[in-house]
Amino acid sequence: MTTQVESPPQRDLAAEPSWWERVNKATVAMLGVTVALFIGFGLASPNFLTFDNMSNLATQVAITLIVAIAMTFVITTGQIDLSVGSTVAFVAAMTAELLQLGLDSSLVIVVGLLAGLFWGSVNGWLSAYQNIPPFIVTLAAMSIIRGFALLWTEGFSVPIDRRLFVAKIGEAEFLGFSALAWIALATAVVGGILLSRMRFGRYVNGIGAQEESVRRAGVNTRRIKMITLMLTGLAAGAAGILTAARLGSGSANAAEGFELTVIAAVVLGGTNLFGGRGTIVGTVIGALITGMIANGLTLMGVSPFLTPIVTGLVLIAAIWINLRGRSLAQLFSHLTARRT
Amino acid sequence: MMSHESTDARAGDTLVTLEGITKSFGAVQSLRGVDLRLGAGEVLGLVGDNGAGKSTLMKVLAGAIRHDAGSITVGGRQVRFHSPADARSEHIGIVYQDLALCDTLDVASNLFLGREPRRGPFVDRGEMHRQAAEMLSTLHVRVRSTHQEIGELSGGQRQAVAIARAVSFQPKVLILDEPTAALAVAEVRQVLRMIREVAARGVGVILITHRLQDLFEVCDRITVMYEGRSVEDAAIADLDIETLVGMITRSNTTTEEAA
Ligand SMILES: Nc1ncnc2c1ncn2[C@@H]1O[C@H](COP(=O)(O)OP(=O)(O)O)[C@@H](O)[C@H]1O
Ligand SMILES: [Mg+2]
Numbered sequence: 001m002t003t004q005v006e007s008p009p010q011r012d013l014a015a016e017p018s019w020w021e022r023v024n025k026a027t028v029a030m031l032g033v034t035v036a037l038f039i040g041f042g043l044a045s046p047n048f049l050t051f052d053n054m055s056n057l058a059t060q061v062a063i064t065l066i067v068a069i070a071m072t073f074v075i076t077t078g079q080i081d082l083s084v085g086s087t088v089a090f091v092a093a094m095t096a097e098l099l100q101l102g103l104d105s106s107l108v109i110v111v112g113l114l115a116g117l118f119w120g121s122v123n124g125w126l127s128a129y130q131n132i133p134p135f136i137v138t139l140a141a142m143s144i145i146r147g148f149a150l151l152w153t154e155g156f157s158v159p160i161d162r163r164l165f166v167a168k169i170g171e172a173e174f175l176g177f178s179a180l181a182w183i184a185l186a187t188a189v190v191g192g193i194l195l196s197r198m199r200f201g202r203y204v205n206g207i208g209a210q211e212e213s214v215r216r217a218g219v220n221t222r223r224i225k226m227i228t229l230m231l232t233g234l235a236a237g238a239a240g241i242l243t244a245a246r247l248g249s250g251s252a253n254a255a256e257g258f259e260l261t262v263i264a265a266v267v268l269g270g271t272n273l274f275g276g277r278g279t280i281v282g283t284v285i286g287a288l289i290t291g292m293i294a295n296g297l298t299l300m301g302v303s304p305f306l307t308p309i310v311t312g313l314v315l316i317a318a319i320w321i322n323l324r325g326r327s328l329a330q331l332f333s334h335l336t337a338r339r340t
Numbered sequence: 341m342m343s344h345e346s347t348d349a350r351a352g353d354t355l356v357t358l359e360g361i362t363k364s365f366g367a368v369q370s371l372r373g374v375d376l377r378l379g380a381g382e383v384l385g386l387v388g389d390n391g392a393g394k395s396t397l398m399k400v401l402a403g404a405i406r407h408d409a410g411s412i413t414v415g416g417r418q419v420r421f422h423s424p425a426d427a428r429s430e431h432i433g434i435v436y437q438d439l440a441l442c443d444t445l446d447v448a449s450n451l452f453l454g455r456e457p458r459r460g461p462f463v464d465r466g467e468m469h470r471q472a473a474e475m476l477s478t479l480h481v482r483v484r485s486t487h488q489e490i491g492e493l494s495g496g497q498r499q500a501v502a503i504a505r506a507v508s509f510q511p512k513v514l515i516l517d518e519p520t521a522a523l524a525v526a527e528v529r530q531v532l533r534m535i536r537e538v539a540a541r542g543v544g545v546i547l548i549t550h551r552l553q554d555l556f557e558v559c560d561r562i563t564v565m566y567e568g569r570s571v572e573d574a575a576i577a578d579l580d581i582e583t584l585v586g587m588i589t590r591s592n593t594t595t596e597e598a599a
Contacts (some may be wrong), residue, residue, distance in 0.1 A: 012473070013472070013473035013476060013477065013483070013485055014448070014469035014470050014486050014487075015487075172553060193462075198462060198463060199458070202449055206449075208444065209444040210440075211443055213442050213453070214439040214442060217453040
């Protein structure tokens with residue numbers, strides 16, 4: 001900065017910067033990876049780039065994406081939610097059990113969503129208001145929530161009558177894409193608007209950067225952190241219902257390791273694991289990458305048991321890229337730190 | 341003790357008077373009786389050694405902590421602050437040393453944090469950036485764009501944005517706690533110039549600083565604190581740097597023994 005006495009006539013300070021200046025560079029890199037994967041799998045398997053398979057891919061990605069959108073908010077505030085897989089299983093099992101009891105589908109859907117919201121509120125209250133690190137809270141919740149589902153179902157998979165409305169959601173299609181894919185798309189649009197166009201999203205980013213600054217600006221930061229964990233709970237509830245709908249059954253063993261896929265999708269997309277910088281477009285891309293890897297490997301005739309291995313490796317790679325020079329130890333101490 | 345350069349008619353009207361302020365944190369008595377007066381359009385330097393109680397006193401005035409005894413008079417009325425919001429409603433603004441900005445948000449978002457202009461349920465970003473640009477240019481704050489992230493700015497620019505944010509609440513009193521402590525020389529000039537600009541609008545500014553040369557550049561008057569007491573109050577025009585250093589360290593004063 002030079003020190004002229006009179007400032008020169010300011011060029012328009014408020015002018016929108018170019019697209020390139022605004023965009024999250026990590027997201028752009030991952031968009032490149034997505035394109036490369038498309039081309040790679042397209043060349044490796046003639047069935048990959050067909051409309052049917054793309055529609056299939058969208059369905060496979062949908063459930064991950066719905067939860068990943070909510071997880072983007074949680075991670076952007078600098079928190080984490082490890083309990084989403086268990087909540088999916090809990091709500092899936094609950095959905096099947098309640099339908100078996102003869103409850104109406106629409107009531108079951110409402111109850112399922114509320115159950116997810118309830119678990120999210122428990123996580124949110126303990127971390128935001130009791131200052132227990134969300135890493136610890138949701139790690140414990142992960143075990144507790146699935147435990148309840150196992151107790152309830154005694155470990156059995158509970159079938160759902162194919163004629164029920166809930167089961168039909170799993171099969172419904174519109175314009176060649178499944179209802180699941182459309183629901184995921186709608187979630188992404190709502191999430192994108194919430195994160196980048198509304199006050200809530202600004203505070204979510206701000207809290208991830210410097211929570212104290214946001215608090216001093218008069219914002220109830222605890223409430224916002226709690227709401228983000230309620231969002232992952234709610235999204236996991238929706239994902240539980242859709243999982244049951246799609247599989248035609250509810251099982252306490254559903255969605256094992258789901259939290260890892262979700263976190264991988266978010267982190268791959270460029271959302272900063274330390275918080276402060278979230279991107280919904282990135283999360284959509286990240287979810288597509290995780291889904292594409294599973295889908296492409298299957299089409300190539302690789303053993304399906306390889307998928308969790310590859311997903312784990314992708315998660316490590318994503319975190320490694322995301323850390324950008326900071327150590328894993330720093331990340332761990334960040335995630336387990338008490339922030340009052 | 342009046343402002344020596346301002347010709348503003350309001351200059352000198354007393355904005356704030358603190359009398360006999362005390363504050364203890366458990367066994368530590370941080371403030372043992374402080375008197376202070378601030379006039380409109382005046383820049384008051386608050387100086388003293390580390391631990392003298394300057395920051396604590398300013399937190400009392402900003403409503404961030406409650407004092408034990410003594411009185412605060414604002415605009416002729418005695419007030420008691422229970423929260424920063426109380427102080428804000430009396431038009432007292434403060435910029436803390438840690439600035440209270442968010443690194444990953446852009447300049448405009450930081451200026452409007454917590455009160456973003458809205459259109460319906462959405463943040464009206466066009467309006468927010470337009471107003472931000474206007475705020476920054478009236479205060480001659482130099483940033484490339486209101487879209488720049490705070491984390492990309494220099495220390496001086498960040499300080500300037502924090503001051504601009506405080507000024508935008510239209511305070512009558514603006515407290516700056518060590519605004520130039522970590523800045524390069526050129527940046528110090530920018531901040532000092534901003535302080536003069538703010539005072540010229542009739543705002544009373546309290547400046548805490550260790551850089552004594554800054555005091556001579558922008559202050560009208562100084563109050564010296566020593567071990568939780570206000571011990572000197574003098575027009576800057578009557579002082580030279582050696583006398584001032586003597587006042588701060590109490591090496592050649594004849595006032596009563598320090599406790
Ligand atoms: N929250 C607090 N709890 C206990 N002691 C405090 C607290 N804040 C300040 N002090 C003490 O009060 C004294 C004055 O501190 P401070 O106002 O920060 O001084 P200065 O800003 O002049 O350097 C110091 O001895 C400091 O340790
Ligand atoms: Mg201090």
